[in-house]
Amino acid sequence: MSPRPAESDGADLVERTALAIRDLLIDGRLRPGQQLVEPALAAALGVSRNTLRESFRILMHEGLLLRHPNRGVFVHAPDVAEILDIYRVRRIIEEQAVRGAAPKHPGLAAVRAAVGQAVRLRDAGDWNGVGTENMRFHAALVALADSPRLAELFARLQAELRLAFVTLDSPEYLHDPFVDENRRIVALLDDGRMGEAADALDAYFTRSERTVLAAIERGRATRPR
Amino acid sequence: MSPRPAESDGADLVERTALAIRDLLIDGRLRPGQQLVEPALAAALGVSRNTLRESFRILMHEGLLLRHPNRGVFVHAPDVAEILDIYRVRRIIEEQAVRGAAPKHPGLAAVRAAVGQAVRLRDAGDWNGVGTENMRFHAALVALADSPRLAELFARLQAELRLAFVTLDSPEYLHDPFVDENRRIVALLDDGRMGEAADALDAYFTRSERTVLAAIERGRATRPR
DNA sequence: CTTCGCGAGTCGTTCAACGATCCACGCTAG
DNA sequence: CTAGCGTGGATCGTTGAACGACTCGCGAAG
Numbered sequence: 001m002s003p004r005p006a007e008s009d010g011a012d013l014v015e016r017t018a019l020a021i022r023d024l025l026i027d028g029r030l031r032p033g034q035q036l037v038e039p040a041l042a043a044a045l046g047v048s049r050n051t052l053r054e055s056f057r058i059l060m061h062e063g064l065l066l067r068h069p070n071r072g073v074f075v076h077a078p079d080v081a082e083i084l085d086i087y088r089v090r091r092i093i094e095e096q097a098v099r100g101a102a103p104k105h106p107g108l109a110a111v112r113a114a115v116g117q118a119v120r121l122r123d124a125g126d127w128n129g130v131g132t133e134n135m136r137f138h139a140a141l142v143a144l145a146d147s148p149r150l151a152e153l154f155a156r157l158q159a160e161l162r163l164a165f166v167t168l169d170s171p172e173y174l175h176d177p178f179v180d181e182n183r184r185i186v187a188l189l190d191d192g193r194m195g196e197a198a199d200a201l202d203a204y205f206t207r208s209e210r211t212v213l214a215a216i217e218r219g220r221a222t223r224p225r
Numbered sequence: 226m227s228p229r230p231a232e233s234d235g236a237d238l239v240e241r242t243a244l245a246i247r248d249l250l251i252d253g254r255l256r257p258g259q260q261l262v263e264p265a266l267a268a269a270l271g272v273s274r275n276t277l278r279e280s281f282r283i284l285m286h287e288g289l290l291l292r293h294p295n296r297g298v299f300v301h302a303p304d305v306a307e308i309l310d311i312y313r314v315r316r317i318i319e320e321q322a323v324r325g326a327a328p329k330h331p332g333l334a335a336v337r338a339a340v341g342q343a344v345r346l347r348d349a350g351d352w353n354g355v356g357t358e359n360m361r362f363h364a365a366l367v368a369l370a371d372s373p374r375l376a377e378l379f380a381r382l383q384a385e386l387r388l389a390f391v392t393l394d395s396p397e398y399l400h401d402p403f404v405d406e407n408r409r410i411v412a413l414l415d416d417g418r419m420g421e422a423a424d425a426l427d428a429y430f431t432r433s434e435r436t437v438l439a440a441i442e443r444g445r446a447t448r449p450r
Numbered sequence: 451c452t453t454c455g456c457g458a459g460t461c462g463t464t465c466a467a468c469g470a471t472c473c474a475c476g477c478t479a480g
Numbered sequence: 481c482t483a484g485c486g487t488g489g490a491t492c493g494t495t496g497a498a499c500g501a502c503t504c505g506c507g508a509a510g
Binding site: 013048049071 | 462463464465470471472473
């Protein structure tokens with residue numbers, strides 16, 4: 001369709017293609033377990049097979065795609081163990097980021113903003129928006145560590161988690177009950193009581209983990225095998 | 226040298242090529258800042274340009290290579306800020322892994338083994354070996370968290386750090402004074418005193434960071450600009 | 451001494467091709 | 481009727497060549 005690769009944007013074609021596929025994934029238009037055949041997808045995206053393969057490399061290293069050698073690449077369908085692993089890493093990173101954050105850290109503004117927006121969206125009934133804002137909230141917490149590497153790692157984790165949510169198509173409502181909790185955390189942070197905020201986060205994670213596991217079990221019962 | 230890409234091994238050619246380049250990097254045969262010209266390197270490694278480009282993607286995402294759009298890829302030369310960032314992340318990960326480790330964790334065997342081997346190699350005067358064993362030691366600590374994602378992240382960090390050491394060609398002796406400290410840490414772990422072990426690690430990091438920074442300054446003075 | 455333009459060197463991307471590998475299906479033998 | 485055993489089709493893995501686009505250094509013009 002687009003003979004000219006002048007599709008605008010900033011990065012190179014490979015990166016843009018990876019982005020496009022990422023969108024297809026979180027939109028759920030590519031289902032977990034599904035195979036991504038190279039010629040077909042390349043044609044659909046209007047890029048060459050080589051370019052597509054480079055994009056696959058990126059997404060594989062992000063844990064979103066999985067390659068079976070000589071058989072093709074498939075959308076990764078995370079199992080329980082992997083979801084738990086993601087939460088384990090999140091717990092470590094977020095809690096330490098919060099615990100070690102400087103009082104009056106400039107990044108706190110972003111944290112506040114995310115919570116505020118989430119409250120507004122919840123009152124408007126926009127659950128999808130609440131979910132997005134919740135992710136922003138946690139990313140802002142990690143940003144308090146002032147570590148580019150940690151931030152990037154976390155972004156990847158969030159992408160994986162998103163895919164996991166798609167996998168067990170249990171969407172936004174998972175985030176709803178936590179808005180008030182987030183508000184409490186941000187209050188603690190504004191007060192400079194980082195340790196208590198971290199502890200609150202810890203409780204958050206235990207609860208959130210339980211919720212997710214329940215959703216998994218429920219899904220497994222509904223759609224067995 | 227190797228016209229036939231039949232170098233065997235397990236993974237696909239792209240992965241093997243990435244490994245080969247990684248080796249060139251930590252061997253110091255590719256100096257930081259140096260450009261990697263695609264046709265030349267492809268010929269040298271006996272792979273096609275497309276394959277090489279896929280390998281580049283991997284290494285770029287690992288932080289070892291850097292791409293200047295439309296100019297080529299270069300060996301990443303980490304600056305002070307980045308080295309500090311690596312240490313920041315290491316501190317968070319390793320300390321939490323240790324703090325949360327179960328007593329009598331099976332992984333402790335690997336930790337003990339690394340320290341024992343380091344002591345032996347030090348007495349034999351094999352500083353290079355001591356350095357390697359030190360890396361193994363820290364990787365074993367991270368493994369105590371039982372998190373594949375954390376382990377993989379840490380492996381990447383170590384690769385980056387290795388590159389950093391090559392950058393300021395200050396090699397193994399950085400690891401020497403820490404062997405005894407490591408021994409103390411493993412003793413604490415065997416005792417089930419995880420908190421104290423984590424605290425010891427914290428001290429280790431502050432000191433190690435200082436040493437590295439000193440080496441950087443020294444390097445900057447020796448070989449300015 | 452500064453600026454402009456040009457040419458060489460590379461990158462970015464595509465296309466076509468070919469052997470290798472895997473899988474499903476149908477056929478044969480027991 | 482069931483268990484193997486080809487065999488063909490689909491797809492991957494990798495290559496080589498091609499061509500426009502971009503960057504940079506260098507020499508000429510002002």
